[in-house]
Amino acid sequence: MDRRKFLGVGLAAFAAIVAPGTDLRAVDFRATMPKAWEVEKTVDGIKALYGNAGLKKSDKLKFKAPKLAENGGSIPITVTSSLDLESIALFQDANPRCLSCVFSVPKGAIIEYDFRIKMRQTAVVTIVGKERGTGTLYTASKEIDVSIGGCGG
Template structure:
């Protein structure tokens, strides 16, 4: 059996065994929560996406970003959590829309996300995670100083 056929059969077997018990469907937050994508302020964006729940801090939700970003066009962000979260969202007040991204988290997944964002100016960046089952909201924030704006500035 050649390598490609072997890998194809292996992948098909994996999907047949694991997929039926795992819900890997992502929520389309642009359709389910369209107002959250229209607001300008983080406080309003969190309310539009998650409601009026109390925001708690926890060492089990960590957020890393540089204190100073020389280029706002590509700012590295790392989010990690050992909490059982159903979604994680990132907000900022520098750009015209505060909600930057939302991740649907499959049950039992490990949250260790690395990605990049754009900021046109210095801003506070806030991460909010919604706990599966309880609906508790956890948050972490950090101000990022931007030297050169990433949105045409």
């Protein structure tokens, strides 16, 4: 058996063993929570997506972003957490709609997400994570100064 065939069979066997115990289904938040995508202010967006539960600050939910974004068209964001979260959402008040993205987090996943967002002006960016089981909402926020707008600015 050549090496490629061996690795292919091994990978298929591993997936067959691990996959049944892993729930990798993502939630389509645009379909299940359409009003959250239409809201203009972060406070209202959090309520539309997660309800009226109180927010807790935690040093176990962190995100990195530049203090000054030279180009609002591509702002790098890194979100990390050691909490057992079921979803993570990013809100900002710089654009016409405050909700930028929502991630479904598979059970037992390591949370270390890197992505980019657009912002047309300086604003506070807020990350909200919903803990699996308890439904507790954790948050972290940071102001990002935008020198050149990324949404037609």
